[in-house]
Amino acid sequence: MKYRAVLLLSIFALASNLLFLQGCVAYSDKVRSETQSIRVTSDPPGAMITVKDEDGIRKLGATPVLLNGSYEVVERSYNKAACALTGAAELSDVVVDDDGKLSDGEAAFGLIAMVVGAAAGAASCTEADGVVAIRPTSLIVSAHLNGYRPEQVSLQIPKKHPILYFELSPLAGATAPGPVAEASPAPAPAPQARPAEPVPGQLVVFDLQAAGGQIEPQLLADLSAYLTASILDADVYPLVLRDRLLAVLGQQGSICSDIDCRTRVARQLGAEYILDTRVVKTETVCLVSASLIKVNTSHQKLIAATQATCDELGLMAAMDTISELVVDPPEQAEPNPPPPDDYHAPVAPTE
Numbered sequence: 001m002k003y004r005a006v007l008l009l010s011i012f013a014l015a016s017n018l019l020f021l022q023g024c025v026a027y028s029d030k031v032r033s034e035t036q037s038i039r040v041t042s043d044p045p046g047a048m049i050t051v052k053d054e055d056g057i058r059k060l061g062a063t064p065v066l067l068n069g070s071y072e073v074v075e076r077s078y079n080k081a082a083c084a085l086t087g088a089a090e091l092s093d094v095v096v097d098d099d100g101k102l103s104d105g106e107a108a109f110g111l112i113a114m115v116v117g118a119a120a121g122a123a124s125c126t127e128a129d130g131v132v133a134i135r136p137t138s139l140i141v142s143a144h145l146n147g148y149r150p151e152q153v154s155l156q157i158p159k160k161h162p163i164l165y166f167e168l169s170p171l172a173g174a175t176a177p178g179p180v181a182e183a184s185p186a187p188a189p190a191p192q193a194r195p196a197e198p199v200p201g202q203l204v205v206f207d208l209q210a211a212g213g214q215i216e217p218q219l220l221a222d223l224s225a226y227l228t229a230s231i232l233d234a235d236v237y238p239l240v241l242r243d244r245l246l247a248v249l250g251q252q253g254s255i256c257s258d259i260d261c262r263t264r265v266a267r268q269l270g271a272e273y274i275l276d277t278r279v280v281k282t283e284t285v286c287l288v289s290a291s292l293i294k295v296n297t298s299h300q301k302l303i304a305a306t307q308a309t310c311d312e313l314g315l316m317a318a319m320d321t322i323s324e325l326v327v328d329p330p331e332q333a334e335p336n337p338p339p340p341d342d343y344h345a346p347v348a349p350t351e
Contacts, residue, residue, distance in 0.1 A: 026079040029132070031072050036158045038067040039316075040141070041229035042166040043242055047145040053137065063143070064233055067164065069157035072135035134158070147171055161218065161312045165225035167242055203237040203326075204245060204271040209257050214281040219312055227277065227319040234327035240269050259293065259300075266295045276300075277322060279315070286310040288318040292326070303329065 040049050042063040049060040051067065060067060136156040141164060143151045148168035155164065207224040225242070232239050248265050249256055256262055259276065266274050274293040279286050290304040303325045308318040 028077055030075045030077065032075065033070050034073050035068055035070050036162060038069065038159055038162045038164050039226065040065050040067050040164045041226065042143050042145070042168055043229060043232060044145070044168065045229065045233050047143040047166060047168060050142045050144070052140040064229060067141065069137055069139060071137045071157050073131055074133040074135065075130065076132045077129050143168065161222045163222040163226050165222065165229065169243065200272060201237055202240060202271045203273045203275060204240040204266050204269055205231060205275045206262055209278045211278070211280045215279065215310070223315055223319055226316060227323060230319065230323035231326055236327040240271050244269060263295055263298060271295060275326065281310055286315060288315070290322040
């Protein structure tokens with residue numbers, strides 16, 4: 001038993017020295033390709049999107065459109081046998097004392113130490129396995145629409161929030177595409193401080209509000225732009241463009257989160273309806289609600305109340321639900337008319 005233990009301890013000690021002379025425990029890296037889909041929208045919609053990458057420039061299509069980009073993930077896997085051998089050798093060293101002799105007790109303890117060390121070494125390498133690097137892909141994405149200034153952004157895939165929104169500004173002296181009845185000089189813009197003429201059915205979509213600031217402001221802005229673009233795409237409501245809304249909000253000098261403030265802003269923009277959307281984050285889910293408010297009567301109608309996961313995909317799905325209910329509300333059942341005055345309920349015959 002003693003000599004077998006001595007032999008095993010010697011083998012593990014030699015293996016340990018060889019491994020450390022080689023530098024470290026062996027591992028292998030595996031590179032795999034992943035794809036992320038990014039929804040590209042614009043205000044106004046219909047902008048032509050082009051993408052420039054290392055392969056050149058390509059047309060993606062008109063907004064709204066999906067951009068599929070690839071990136072690389074590096075996964076590392078350690079050699080479990082080498083990890084176990086190193087762990088066993090390291091623990092076996094503790095049984096060697098200064099007298100240069102190996103007693104029966106030290107030999108037995110050494111064997112136990114080797115087994116424990118091997119298990120610990122293999123377990124530590126298993127925990128270390130996994131993704132060690134992400135190699136992003138760089139893109140330049142451009143949006144072009146006749147009558148509007150082209151916009152261009154640089155982004156890396158993977159993108160934290162899979163939404164890309166272009167807010168296009170009209171060119172000086174240019175008009176938006178569409179039929180023109182007759183050539184006429186453009187009217188002078190009215191001062192922004194005056195309320196605009198009400199536009200029947202016009203809707204203003206205010207930014208999503210989160211209780212307590214529990215969701216990143218950038219994600220809230222991206223979700224608000226996504227919701228606005230989705231409603232605009234449906235072409236059901238004439239929509240107040242975000243640049244006009246942001247200009248008036250800038251004059252207000254506040255975030256304008258309460259209904260009274262939003263009603264004042266909507267009147268100034270000439271909107272007939274307000275879409276007010278809010279989210280509350282709980283310990284497990286996010287509660288999302290949306291109300292449609294008629295500006296001149298302040299009548300509120302709850303159109304959506306849903307639960308969602310609090311990541312960007314879950315909240316995007318909630319925005320999709322709200323958009324669908326705004327542009328295509330479910331039909332309300334007609335209430336039963338009251339019976340006529342001379343109506344008498346039938347009486348069951350008695351025997």
